[in-house]
Structures are given as structure tokens and as C-alpha cells.
Amino acid sequence: MQDVNFEVVEKKLKTVDGIDVPHKAIVRADNNMVLGVMGEDYKLVKHSDVLDQIESKIPTTLQNRRINICKSGAIMFAKYETPRIQNVEVKKGDIVKFGIEIFNSYDGSLPVGFMFTALRLVCTNGMTIPKSIARICVRHTAGLELDNIKEAFANRLPLYMGTANKWREWTNITPKADRVQSFFKDRLGKRLSKQFEENYKKAEDKSLWGLYNLFTYHCTHDIKVRAKQEQNKRLAQFNFEKNVINDFYSYKWN
Numbered sequence: 001m002q003d004v005n006f007e008v009v010e011k012k013l014k015t016v017d018g019i020d021v022p023h024k025a026i027v028r029a030d031n032n033m034v035l036g037v038m039g040e041d042y043k044l045v046k047h048s049d050v051l052d053q054i055e056s057k058i059p060t061t062l063q064n065r066r067i068n069i070c071k072s073g074a075i076m077f078a079k080y081e082t083p084r085i086q087n088v089e090v091k092k093g094d095i096v097k098f099g100i101e102i103f104n105s106y107d108g109s110l111p112v113g114f115m116f117t118a119l120r121l122v123c124t125n126g127m128t129i130p131k132s133i134a135r136i137c138v139r140h141t142a143g144l145e146l147d148n149i150k151e152a153f154a155n156r157l158p159l160y161m162g163t164a165n166k167w168r169e170w171t172n173i174t175p176k177a178d179r180v181q182s183f184f185k186d187r188l189g190k191r192l193s194k195q196f197e198e199n200y201k202k203a204e205d206k207s208l209w210g211l212y213n214l215f216t217y218h219c220t221h222d223i224k225v226r227a228k229q230e231q232n233k234r235l236a237q238f239n240f241e242k243n244v245i246n247d248f249y250s251y252k253w254n
Helices: 046-055 150-171 178-185 190-202 208-222 225-241 245-249
Strands: 008-014 021-028 034-039 063-070 075-081 088-091 092-105 114-118 125-127 134-139
Touching: 046 075, 046 092, 046 150, 075 088, 075 225, 088 150, 092 150, 114 150, 125 208, 125 225, 134 150, 150 208, 178 190, 190 208, 208 225, 208 245, 225 245
Parallel strands: none
Antiparallel strands: 008 021, 021 034, 063 075, 075 092, 088 092, 092 114, 114 125, 114 134
């Protein structure tokens, strides 16, 4: 497990002539690394404080915390299992387990918040749930409050669980070939588009559920980064989820 307890401080910025700049640097105190440069209204909330506050407010049991630190500590993801939220069976033998992921950043790339996650047990395939349902976020401003996390969780949980019904529907839908190719072309680069076309051609399950799992499998298993950037793997996955997989739910497949 990666450490989130390193000290982080704010430092005012000045020009080389000593003129105040209306921004502040977020600095990691143990090595003086600048993690972000933010505006005056940015409110620093430490990773450890975010975890303490959200963990204490989410009204369900959280287990097996796994922390990923990205960009030298500027971004934090903490993933949990939620054993009291019942697993769902999308189709016979294809079971999905739900969880929670808390996130925070010091560089403005992410707000404070958490999102619901899902894991397809047949191949430990992490799956994205639509942003409108999955994520609950609060901006880093002077008015930042986490007091409504419990209520927000309760309001979103039925929608979150209802996503399984959509997955079940997808098992009975075979998307049109031209729509599949258009999605590949519009959402992926040339190399990835060719890779997905080949994988889908080989896939036994040609349903929308099978296609969806090609994308989530790629995100969970295939996204590779160079060894020196290994700590940023979760961030690369997060961006793929946001920029590609999230659109899967709203796309007109037929």
C-alpha cells in the first residue's frame, strides 16, 4: 500500500522581481517537489483527510483498501470492496461485485470525491459505470464541504445498482457492425481501433455486453506504461474510462 501521509504545504508565489502572483504552489514537504500551481480560491485538502472524512461518512462497510499514488503524489486513488452491497449476476455464471473508489488531487486535475466501481469476477475485469451515476465530486474551493456525502451516497445507490439491469439488457443486443466500427473510429486512435476490430472479430460473445467487456478488459489488463511511469497506471486507466468507456452508455448502437 502506498503512503498518503506525506506533508503537503501551500507556498505563495512571487515573480523574480518580488511581485506577488495570485497563485500558490502546492509543495510536497519531504522533497520540496511542486505538485501543483493553483489559484487563490483553491482549498488544500490532504489525501489522508479526504480518506478519513469520506470513509467515516459512507454508510456501508468498506474493506481491503488499496491506494494508488500518481504523479509523485499529486493524485490519489483509494479503492475498496463493499461486502454489504450484494453482488449481481448479469447472466448465468457472470457475476459482478461492487466497490467504491475515493480520489483527490493537488494539481487541479481531479476534485475531491468518490465513485462506484464494479468488478466482473469471471476475469477480474474492472468496469466503468456512467459518470452521471458513478461519481460524486466536490470542488477544491473555500466552501468545500463533505457533510453531504452520506446523503449523496444514499441517493445514488439505487441508480448504481440499476446499472446491472442495463448490462442484462446488453446480453440480448447485438450491435450493428457499422455502429461498432464508427465507435472504434470516433473514440480510438488508428492503432487501438485496429486492435479492437481484431479482438471483436475473434470474440465468442458478439452482444453489446461482450463488446463492452472488450473495452473494460483493455482498461483493466492491457493499458501498459513504461516502468518508470508504473505509478501512473491508474491515472491512465481513469482517463480511458472518462474519454472512451463512459460514452458507451449513451452511444446509439442500432
